[in-house]
Amino acid sequence: xxxxxxxxxxxxxxxxxxxxxxxxxxxxxxxxxxxxxxxxxxxxxxxxxxxxxxxxxxxxxxxxxxxxxxxxxxxxxxxxxxxxxxxxxxxxxxxxxxxxxxxxxxxxxxxxxxxxxxxxxxxxxxxxxxxxxxxxxxxxxxxxxxxxxxxxxxxxxxxxxxxxxxxxxxxxxxxxxxxxxxxxxxxxxxxxxxxxxxxxxxxxxxxxxxxxxxxxxxxxxxxxxxxxxxxxxxxxxxxxxxxxxxxxxxxxxxxxxxxxxxxxxxxxxxxxxxxxxxxxxxxxxxxxxxxxxxxxxxxxxxxxxxxxxxxxxxxxxxxxxxxxxxxxxxxxxxxxxxxxxxxxxxxxxxxxxxxxxxxxxxxxxxxxxxxxxxxxxxxxxxxxxxxxxxxxxxxxxxxxxxxxxxxxxxxxxxxxxxxxxxxxxxxxxxxxxxxxxxxxxxxxxxxxxxxxxxxxxxxxxxxxxxxxxxxxxxxxxxxxxxxxxxxxxxxxxxxxxxxxxxxxxxxxxxxxxxxxxxxxxxxxxxxxxxxxxxxxxxxxxxxxxxxxxxxxxxxxxxxxxxxxxxxxxxxxxxxxxxxxxxxxxxxxxxxxxxxxxxxxxxxxxxxxxxxxxxxxxxxxxxxxxxxxxxxxxxxxxxxxxxxxxxxxxxxxxxxxxxxxxxxxxxxxxxxxxxxxxxxxxxxxxxxxxxxxxxxxxxxxxxxxxxxxxxxxxxxxxxxxxxxxxxxxxxxxxxxxxxxxxxxxxxxxxxxxxxxxxxxxxxxxxxxxxxxxxxxxxxxxxxxxxxxxxxxxxxxxxxxxxxxxxxxxxxxxxxxxxxxxxxxxxxxxxxxxxxxxxxxxxxxxxxxxxxxxxxxxxxxxxxxxxxxxxxxxxxxxxx
Amino acid sequence: xxxxxxxxxxxxxxxxxxxxxxxxxxxxxxxxxxxxxxxxxxxxxxxxxxxxxxxxxxxxxxxxxxxxxxxxxxxxxxxxxxxxxxxxxxxxxxxxx
Numbered sequence: 001x002x003x004x005x006x007x008x009x010x011x012x013x014x015x016x017x018x019x020x021x022x023x024x025x026x027x028x029x030x031x032x033x034x035x036x037x038x039x040x041x042x043x044x045x046x047x048x049x050x051x052x053x054x055x056x057x058x059x060x061x062x063x064x065x066x067x068x069x070x071x072x073x074x075x076x077x078x079x080x081x082x083x084x085x086x087x088x089x090x091x092x093x094x095x096x097x098x099x100x101x102x103x104x105x106x107x108x109x110x111x112x113x114x115x116x117x118x119x120x121x122x123x124x125x126x127x128x129x130x131x132x133x134x135x136x137x138x139x140x141x142x143x144x145x146x147x148x149x150x151x152x153x154x155x156x157x158x159x160x161x162x163x164x165x166x167x168x169x170x171x172x173x174x175x176x177x178x179x180x181x182x183x184x185x186x187x188x189x190x191x192x193x194x195x196x197x198x199x200x201x202x203x204x205x206x207x208x209x210x211x212x213x214x215x216x217x218x219x220x221x222x223x224x225x226x227x228x229x230x231x232x233x234x235x236x237x238x239x240x241x242x243x244x245x246x247x248x249x250x251x252x253x254x255x256x257x258x259x260x261x262x263x264x265x266x267x268x269x270x271x272x273x274x275x276x277x278x279x280x281x282x283x284x285x286x287x288x289x290x291x292x293x294x295x296x297x298x299x300x301x302x303x304x305x306x307x308x309x310x311x312x313x314x315x316x317x318x319x320x321x322x323x324x325x326x327x328x329x330x331x332x333x334x335x336x337x338x339x340x341x342x343x344x345x346x347x348x349x350x351x352x353x354x355x356x357x358x359x360x361x362x363x364x365x366x367x368x369x370x371x372x373x374x375x376x377x378x379x380x381x382x383x384x385x386x387x388x389x390x391x392x393x394x395x396x397x398x399x400x401x402x403x404x405x406x407x408x409x410x411x412x413x414x415x416x417x418x419x420x421x422x423x424x425x426x427x428x429x430x431x432x433x434x435x436x437x438x439x440x441x442x443x444x445x446x447x448x449x450x451x452x453x454x455x456x457x458x459x460x461x462x463x464x465x466x467x468x469x470x471x472x473x474x475x476x477x478x479x480x481x482x483x484x485x486x487x488x489x490x491x492x493x494x495x496x497x498x499x500x501x502x503x504x505x506x507x508x509x510x511x512x513x514x515x516x517x518x519x520x521x522x523x524x525x526x527x528x529x530x531x532x533x534x535x536x537x538x539x540x541x542x543x544x545x546x547x548x549x550x551x552x553x554x555x556x557x558x559x560x561x562x563x564x565x566x567x568x569x570x571x572x573x574x575x576x577x578x579x580x581x582x583x584x585x586x587x588x589x590x591x592x593x594x595x596x597x598x599x600x601x602x603x604x605x606x607x608x609x610x611x612x613x614x615x616x617x618x619x620x621x622x623x624x625x626x627x628x629x630x631x632x633x634x635x636x637x638x639x640x641x642x643x644x645x646x647x648x649x650x651x652x653x654x655x656x657x658x659x660x661x662x663x664x665x666x667x668x669x670x671x672x673x674x675x676x677x678x679x680x681x682x683x684x685x686x687x688x689x690x691x692x693x694x695x696x697x698x699x700x701x702x703x704x705x706x707x708x709x710x711x712x713x714x715x716x717x718x719x720x721x722x723x724x725x726x727x728x729x730x731x732x733x734x735x736x737x738x739x740x741x742x743x744x745x746x747x748x749x750x751x752x753x754x755x756x757x758x759x760x761x762x763x764x765x766x767x768x769x770x771x772x773x774x775x776x777x778x779x780x781x782x783x784x785x786x787x788x789x790x791x792x793x794x795x796x797x798x799x800x801x802x803x804x805x806x807x808x809x810x811x812x813x814x815x816x817x818x819x820x821x822x823x824x825x826x827x828x829x830x831x832x833x834x835x836x837x838x839x840x841x842x843x844x845x846x847x848x849x850x851x852x853x854x855x856x857x858x859x860x861x862x863x864x865x866x867x868x869x870x871x872x873x874x875x876x877x878x
Numbered sequence: 879x880x881x882x883x884x885x886x887x888x889x890x891x892x893x894x895x896x897x898x899x900x901x902x903x904x905x906x907x908x909x910x911x912x913x914x915x916x917x918x919x920x921x922x923x924x925x926x927x928x929x930x931x932x933x934x935x936x937x938x939x940x941x942x943x944x945x946x947x948x949x950x951x952x953x954x955x956x957x958x959x960x961x962x963x964x965x966x967x968x969x970x971x972x973x974x975x
Contacts, residue, residue: 006924006925009923009924010924023932023942024916026940026942027892027893027942028913030892030893030894030942031893031894031912034894035894035912056911056912057911057912057913058912058914059913060913063913063914063916063917066917067916067917067919068920070920071920071924
């Protein structure tokens with residue numbers, strides 16, 4: 001029956017507690033004095049009258065407290081008391097506080113940072129309404145391969161489906177050069193179709209998005225700006241609509257601005273969006289576009305899949321030449337991303353979970369040792385009437401206070417770590433825009449801090465509060481049996497700590513080893529002294545194939561004649577940059593394979609001298625030369641993998657094959673075989689591939705590779721001068737040495753390896769501190785015993801051995817438990833390993849050995865101290 | 879119930895007065911610790927059955943006087959009727975028929 005009046009009275013009480021206590025005391029005193037007076041009046045003498053009154057009244061302080069508790073605020077009072085007490089008691093031991101807070105800060109900090117990544121990548125991937133309704137729609141071949149979609153198929157899907165609110169081509173990103181506004185500037189733009197914003201479910205904040213009519217070939221070019229571009233380039237001017245931007249020499253009219261925070265992986269670098277302007281006469285088998293769509297309300301992914309299946313079957317019947325074997329796969333977009341990065345993020349999350357657990361165990365050990373120094377204090381408190389629960393709560397308040405401070409410091413660490421993650425994570429993850437400290441991450445930190453405090457403090461508090469106060473106060477404060485039970489708990493903690501360290505360090509060891517192997521893998525390239533950069537000739541200025549060819553020929557000529565340059569060449573797709581152009585491959589005189597997917601090879605184009613510049617040996621035949629141009633005989637060079645696959649028993653030279661119809665279907669004569677190189681990540685096996693002469697298959701964008709004599713980075717200025725001499729408006733993109741290119745392709749494994757090895761070092765440090773602390777504690781407990789042993793003739797060595805065993809035995813137990821768990825854990829990260837077995841012998845022998853050495857070292861220091869004890873002094877001091 | 883009844887009969891009283899009254903009325907049959915009166919009075923204050931005010935005693939000492947509120951009176955009536963009902967029931971059961 002808690003009425004509002006009652007609540008009000010309770011609140012008033014809370015404000016006037018001081019007065020309440022005074023009044024209650026006065027009231028009771030009045031009662032006692034009145035009763036004593038009456039007793040005297042009845043004939044008792046003074047003292048007797050007072051005693052009788054008291055007997056009659058009962059336990060006054062207890063009753064006072066009960067009166068106070070009736071108001072229901074006692075929990076708050078106790079908490080305030082506990083906190084005050086905890087601060088005072090911790091203040092007496094600042095070194096202990098620093099060690100514990102830093103340990104917890106690290107544990108909580110790394111968890112916060114990794115959780116922020118989990119939160120962004122796995123829990124909240126898209127900043128759009130109902131992101132789960134945004135699906136990717138891919139063409140899928142019978143063979144099970146997913147692929148992009150031809151534009152005509154896309155149009156049919158868009159018209160014929162009844163399950164999507166909107167369907168669009170996901171933006172094709174491309175480089176644009178902005179001119180006419182000071183220095184020429186490089187920007188990334190995304191070309192998409194009119195319904196793109198409807199798929200994402202957002203509206204422009206200014207103006208509008210383009211329409212289907214503006215997406216036709218030949219329509220006047222329009223651009224929709226991102227919020228950031230609008231603020232930076234146009235100062236957030238609302239009258240931006242109707243202004244023009246010159247991009248690649250073409251005037252684009254600005255028609256709208258997108259809302260803030262408009263980004264998802266893949267398009268986060270786009271500064272604006274334009275119409276794709278694709279011609280509907282485009283063929284069906286040019287599978288070049290990604291498609292995204294928004295599911296209608298009430299339609300399931302399965303229903304969408306079935307509707308799309310029907311459409312795909314219809315298209316197969318109508319266009320057997322191009323669509324036979326092609327189906328459609330509908331799937332959530334978030335899932336595609338999660339599958340790629342999810343494993344890494346979960347592994348890291350598990351690793352930091354172990355780190356936190358380790359920190360907890362360590363702090364538990366330290367608390368336990370500290371509690372042993374407080375047995376008397378606790379015994380006194382409990383004999384004064386504090387219940388076990390009350391004491392546990394008080395000690396937990398202390399640990400929670402510590403863990404919250406640890407959380408506070410941990411957030412600072414987390415903010416720094418997030419910066420590292422943002423810088424190191426692969427670009428496609430778009431962590432730049434999203435990985436920040438936010439309310440969800442803060443809530444996680446607070447929750448983890450509280451839980452950590454309770455988890456770390458519970459065992460020590462329970463063990464410390466369980467003592468029988470009588471025996472402790474009477475004896476010397478550390479009775480033998482209690483010390484024993486605490487020692488057993490400590491041994492468990494050491495074993496747990498070592499087991500956790502084994503798991504973490506083994507995982508880190510495996511990843512570091514595979515990373516080192518991947519760096520050392522022979523890419524088939526000579527990466528030293530090579531500088532690379534990309535150029536993208538604007539189509540408006542370089543509209544003809546011959547213009548492009550001439551530009552690149554002149555540029556390479558200039559570069560070769562520059563001081564310090566040994567060789568220079570161009571290539572369409574630079575190794576290790578992720579981009580691969582695939583296409584069909586058909587050898588003359590052999591039956592055409594039923595499906596081009598099965599004859600997929602990599603297509604690349606290079607200028608003469610490319611193989612020499614990159615140090616790729618020509619195994620047979622010749623490199624391209626200046627005669628392999630538009631006027632010359634169509635030729636190609638194949639790589640060794642292709643030669644072995646298609647010409648296992650003969651020389652491929654002088655054989656003819658036909659290019660993929662999408663690339664013109666030209667018949668070409670093979671003139672050379674080049675050695676395999678690693679084209680994607682160094683850890684993937686080489687694919688069959690062909691190289692065409694750039695002059696016969698020109699493209700506006702190209703990578704330029706320059707080999708010099710000295711430091712590759714110093715070639716950058718030479719390259720800039722050469723480009724500026726030909727075209728002052730053309731920016732050099734992605735200037736890196738080839739060594740950096742190879743290193744960047746391993747960014748993800750590098751990140752995982754460096755984070756995990758950081759955690760592993762921390763684990764080792766914690767294990768060392770933990771073992772040292774615990775052995776040291778037990779030595780202090782047993783000073784008298786050591787004294788007796790030495791008085792009875794034990795040698796220095798005997799005592800050292802005795803103490804070291806104390807730390808070493810649980811460590812061995814920890815290794816025995818940890819190794820099988822680590823082996824199981826290694827299976828989970830198998831896919832992340834390269835050239836390293838998940839049961840790698842070096843790792844699984846090295847890690848336990850290292851931990852045992854550390855355990856022995858950490859036990860030896862206190863052991864030496866114990867053995868140096870002067871036996872008489874030790875016996876006397878008790 | 880005893881406290882409420884005392885306040886109802888005699889008007890505002892301090893704690894000691896209530897204790898004395900209960901002792902006299904029950905002719906010392908009900909022997910409880912007198913101090914346990916005070917937590918009980920606090921609970922009634924929370925419920926709003928009584929009000930407390932500081933006043934002067936006959937021999938000029940400061941004391942806290944408790945006064946029955948209308949809500950307290952209702953509570954008393956309710957408790958008394960409930961108690962009487964139970965007593966009557968018990969009486970009927972134990973009386974020889």
